[in-house]
Amino acid sequence: MIDGRGSFKSLCCATVIIGYHSDRTEHMITDLIAGQDNDTTIVLLATSADVIVPEGVRFVRADRLDTLETLKRAAVEHAEKVIVYTDSDAETFNTCLAIRELSPNVHVAAYFGDRDTAHRATKLAHVEAVVSRATETLVRAAQDPGASRVIMALSSATHNATVYSGILEGSCAHQTADIEHLLSAKDAVLLAISQEGDDDAVFKPFPQTIPSGTTLYYVAKKRFESNAWHQLMEKLNAEVLA
Template identity: 75%
Template sequence: MPVIQRIYSKFYEHLVELRLWVLFSLIGAYLLISWLLFVWAGETDLVSDPVVFLYFASTTASTVGYGDLSPATEAGRLISALWFVPGALLIFTAVLSKLTSSLVQGIRRMVDGRGNFKSLTGATVIIGYHRDRTERMITDLIAGRDNDTKIVLLATSADITVPEGVRYVRGDRLDTLETLKRAAVEHAEKIIVYTESDAETFNTCLAIRELSGNVHVAAYFGDRDTARRATKLAHVEAVVSSATETLVRAAQDPGASRVIMALSSATHNATIYSGVLEGARGYLAAEVEQQFLSVNAVLLAVSQNGADDVSFKPFPRDLKGGTTVYYVAQQRLEPETWSRLMEKLDAAVLA
């Protein structure tokens, strides 16, 4: 008896929740019983062809009732009135309820940050939330025209404003692997980490590296020593506050702070972008400058031996292949424009 009672309780639970297997079983049983009843009633026009019978059942269930099919016998009409039509309406209502419930639950999960974006590839992930700054970062990402159309925001707070088009993931902690996976970190294109504390940012950077060893990570730190350790151990691009230096520049050269802020944001007329001089050949810095000017861009700095080795004008005479160049332009150079620029540089080398 206890076994039967447990089975009954489990079945009743699944029936109340209208599990998919229960729903399909009810539909199958209803169609089979209806078909047998119509066969018994002699409704050959309705049951001779399975497609015709399914068509009749669907039009009846949806209350459309085209009128091209209907029972011809008295028994068939009674079966239709007492069994087929009420059953069809009940099942149709149950299916609609299940679909609506699933849709509402899915939307609610997304709104509450309980969505799962593990399969999302090429996303830009922002980890951490600051009410004003995060929204500004998202605006800059979109304005940068770097194909940042898939943005995922990971935060611990439920009281946040999620900009339109941004996917939201909420977790109890930001440095747990499962939460990071849900936020599409494993297959992300770039990641920005800006949490409430340096310790949380540091741990999050280490966790990211467990999931992806190649993704570019930019992380903000308030402490320079922590930033240095994160750069060395987690291989991230650590960003520290330059407010002190900017304040000094503004005092010594009025207006310098506005220029620095303008160059740091893609929402202004121009900002800083980067690219890599592909190929194994070397290039003359003067020729590179000239080619950038030809596409309305200004070469600002170059890096030949890593992120810490940045050279400003006067540039080294020769720039080897693989050099990272930083330029100022109104927008990022389109791939076609960049390809033409590289072709001209290669042609100049061969000449």
């Protein structure tokens, strides 16, 4: 197990990180834990033996990352979410296809350096492809001094405020003003929305009403825990009925 040759096939609801980078993976794990999204069971899958495994993280070592047997050993079959960040776009793409074959519904976030490959992965493997935006961030920093610090802060749960998401619950559409008011009362700000099937997020000006099932992206000091989010939604629905 210490050498990464064990198996976690029976493990359920884990967060699986596929691929290892000595300068990034440990920070990624720290950010996952700080994000307060129940990432208490983390499995790291890598091909290298020279891996620094943070305390409490399970480690799986394999010769390849994109085989079904390897992914099963790393608890992907019954995972809650998977992050794929390998050494190449080709390996990431093949791994995403294998994950989707093994688990059709698990949420997968995958890093790609090439936009075309990311687009194909989104279309064929139905993953959330993250493409490097270093150049965009650099331009923002040049044109709007300090913008890069804001972008980085919004991306990391270890900073003062971060972008989180939640699903708008209920059986009917809700007034956008009511949603913003409730979030504001909890020191949160509605940043963007995304309806199911949409590739892009929508920023202000928002539509006057937002249908149930829409993903709300909000900025806050910490994530609304499950019970707190449900209570917020119940209050919103109660105001609609009133």
